[in-house]
Every structure is written in structure tokens, then in C-alpha cells.
Amino acid sequence: MPNQILSLKWCSAIVALGLAAAVEGRAQDTIQIGPLKPLQTLPSLGPAIPPTSVLPKSGLPGGLVPPAGQPPAAAASPQLPGAAPSAGMVPPPTITSGSTLTPGATLGAGGTLTTPPTLTPGAALTPPVNLTPGSTVMPGSAALPGSALTPPPTLTPGSTLAPASPLTPASVPTPPPATSASAPAAPPPLPTSSSVVITGPIAQTYLYIEPYQTRFEALFDAASVLAWLSPDVPLPESLTPEQQKQISEKVAAQAGDWCSLSTGDQALAVPQPLVTVIKGLPGNTLPMKEGETLALNQALVGLMWEFATPPGPDELNVTWKGWFKGISKLPVRVFFGPQTETGEIHAAIKNYRWRNLGRMTRPAPLVAVPQITRPAPVRVPMGGIVWVLGGLVFYIYLKIKDHKLPGGSLPYFAVWLLGGVLMSQLLIVPYHPKSATPTVTQVAEAQQIVSPLLRNVYRAFDHHVESDVYDVLARSVDGELLRKLYLETIQALTLDGREGTRVTIAEFAVTVDKVEKNPQGPGFVADCNWNARGIVGHWGHSHPRVNIYNARVTITPVKDEWKLTGLEVQEVRRL
Structure with missing residues (x-):
């Protein structure tokens, strides 16, 4: 009975040794085992192999990648040398009593234990291991290249050994991406900004209701307009300044009666439309340089009609007759004061009606012109x-x-x-006794005279008919300054560009800094500065405008009224 037990223990030791040798054959050529004590089992040598460990490929042909569908444990199970792939493990050879295993002993072909001639670099040398009856070697005890082996801990009888940590497959370096052959350079895109690229037909209209004027604007993409003007001509990729001018002239010649406006039952005179080529999108137009060539997928054609209307119309009716192929309705966005609303003009009805309903008040009356105080007759x-x-x-x-x-x-x-x-x-x-004109020497007195005169100058340009503007200007301005001031103020209130849209002044403030007697006659001269703030809207968006002036004005009495007769602008700042 003791001989059978001894034989079984020896067989277990040989099997474990065979497994270790098989794994070592894959990972390393040698193995070192510390001294074994009787009636004890050995744990795996050292800590578990980190997952990031990489083994040399010299002992791992093809890497350690397990076959598809096979679990890692099965893939890592070693086979003894000489065993058939389908036969599994073969019985270990019998070792006679008294045989001694040296450190790094491996199992060779035929079951013969051999000792390799070299040791693993960095492995610590330990005395030969003597297998005593009852000793067992843990399978999978292997050393990595360059690692030092330490003696295993002492285990008490009955301790359970954990299975050896599986080996991590070697990382396969990723080859650098192949350099593709250089493709021919594509032509640069036409637009300079992707935010203003026109991707389809555009049709949009705007209705701006202001004191004494109503403006109707229509925007169409240039491709649709060109297809309407010349249906048999291929569309160009860009529009030169000459082509832009030709488009504007052709459209203006045919669009004279496209838009009409009436206030209630009273039809208004239809003005000649202003047609221009615009860069951008509705609500996002961009300024253009003089002589700029415009890409077709960035070009819009804008049409504008300006109607003279009452200061606060109760109702406006817009009629539209310019319908392109494929357009059955026109979106309309209405701007009046700080408010806005939307609507549509359908091809079947061709009309849009806007009602005030008390939402847009009439403008305030002009400020009274300062009078000259004289003694009672x-x-x-x-x-x-x-x-x-x-x-x-x-x-x-x-x-x-x-x-x-x-x-x-x-x-x-x-x-x-x-x-x-x-x-x-x-x-x-x-x-009326003859008396001298009152002398103004105080800044406060001059402030009360200059402020209403300059304020009325800007209020005159709420009107858009030239004769009406002159009539209102004449109430505050006299002499040669009347014509000069009209031209200069028109230029200052007109938005830059080709649209010709005028700014409506919403806020005005003036400050008089210095007053002195007029050296050329009655009245006084004042050094003052003022700022005029307004907003102009066109093509679906608005532009704030603030002008700051520093000027020297001359105020003289004319028929018992103070009037502005001289203006010398010293500095203008536009914000």
C-alpha cells in the first residue's frame, strides 16, 4: 500500500513537471524551482503575470493569439511533446527512486529529463530540487525572461493551490498606414464662406413700414432669375461686375409693375424699382467690394420699391405679380417700429393685407422753433x-x-x-420801439435754442419726398445752408452700399460747450457736439448707426425766430 501511494505521488510530480516543461518550452528554455518540502504542495512562483506583459516571439511561433471561438483557458493548455493534437495528455514516464531534478530541468522527447546548457538571463541560481516522496510541482510555474525567481512560500498540509495565471497574448504592432498616391488637386470651391452658400431656390419678401414711407423688398436666388431671363443659356459659375449690371438692368425693365401698394381703397403711385445683385442669404447679406466677381451660389437678386405713405396708415394692401416658374407662394415678413410679423402671398390670391390695429403710432410733432423775445408794442x-x-x-x-x-x-x-x-x-x-436783438451769452440759453433746431433737422428726413423734406427744413434752417445741409444729411443717413436705404433717427442729444457773439452780425456762435442714433433695416436684417458730431453752429434771428444759418463740422465719428 505505501508503495502504491508513493508511486501515485511520483506520477503526479512527473505530470506537473511535464506541464511546466511544456509551457516553459513555449515561453522560455529553462525553469528554476525552489526546494520542496515533504508532504507539501507548491504555489505558482511569484505574482500573476501582468496583462500587459509581452513575451518574446522566439518561443511563440505565430504569437499567443488563441483560435477563434476557443476560450483562453483552453488555448493556454499545454500539450506534452510527441502527443497527437486529438489525443490529449499522455502518461508521464516513470522515474526511478533516487532520481534528482536539477533547476531548469525540462522534459525532452521520449520522456527523458535533460538539463539545458544555459540559464535564463537574470534568473537567480538556487540549489537542485530533490523530490521527496509526496512532493508535488504546481503546473504552469514558469519564469519570464529577465525575472528573478524567489523561493515559494511554505504551505501547510491541506492548502489549496490556485491555478496558474494565463499568459497574455503578445501585442502585435500595427503597421503604418500605406501612403496613398497623391490625388489631383481639386478646383477651389467658389464660395469663400460655407455659411452663405445657396443650396436651392430662394424667394423671400420684406415689408418695412416707417413714418411717411413703406418699402417692399423681394429677394430671389440669381440662378432662378437667370433661368427666367435666359432659359436656353447655361448658368455660369460666377457673375462678373458687367454681368451683374446686365441682370439688374434686365430685371428692372420687366419688373416695373410687379408690386403695387394701396392704403385702404387709395392706390399709391408705383415707383421705379431699384434692382441690385447682393451677396449672401436672406437676413445674412454681406458687403461687396467695388468690382467684385460673385460666385453664382452666393448671389441674390434684390428688388426694392419705396412708396410714400401717411405717417401712420391704418391698413396696407400689397399686390404681387412677379411669379417665377415653380414659385407658388412668397413668404412675407413685416417690420413696423420694434415689432414684426409674418405672412404669405399666394399665387392664387396675389395679395397680402397688413392692419395697424393701433400698434404703430403716429410720429410726434416737430419741436416749436425758438422765438425771439421782444418788448410789447x-x-x-x-x-x-x-x-x-x-x-x-x-x-x-x-x-x-x-x-x-x-x-x-x-x-x-x-x-x-x-x-x-x-x-x-x-x-x-x-x-414797436426799435430795440436791439437779445444777446445770448449763457450756455443754458444757447442750449434751449440749438437743441430744438438740430432736432428738427433730423426729423425733416423722416419724410422721403424731397419737397416735404425741404418744407420741414425751412422751419429751422435759412439761407444757403438749407441746400448744403440737405445734401450732407442725406449722405450721412444713407446706408453704405448700393441699396440706398436711409437711417431713421430714434435718439438724439446735443450739448453746447461754448457761446460767443456772432462777429458778422446779430445772433451768436456756439461750439457744440451731438450724437444721432438710428436703425436701418433691409434685406431681412438691421444695421445700427450712431454718428457723433463736433461742430460750430451760427444762429441768427430771422423774422423774430432763431434759425440755423451756419454750420462748420469739425469732427465726425461713426460708431
């Missing part, structure tokens, strides 16, 4: 003076001729005095 009773003088002349005549008054002199004097009182109320002539 003297009331001269010319009728009483003539009556008294006539009575005196008649009395002197009687005395000279020595005539007697019938009834005495007393009734005569009574009638004379009564007639003088009555005649004094019948003919009164006012007399």
Missing part, C-alpha cells in the same frame, strides 16, 4: 389824437376871428372831451 390811439388836435385848431381859429360860440364855450369843451374819449378806442396803431 406801444398802443397809439391815433383816433383820439386826431380828434383832440382838430378841436384845438377849431378853437384857435374862433379866437383869431373873434367869433363867439353859440351857447358859450362850456358846451363846446364838453363835446370836445367826449369825442376824444370815443375816438381813442376807434383807431389804435401799435408802435
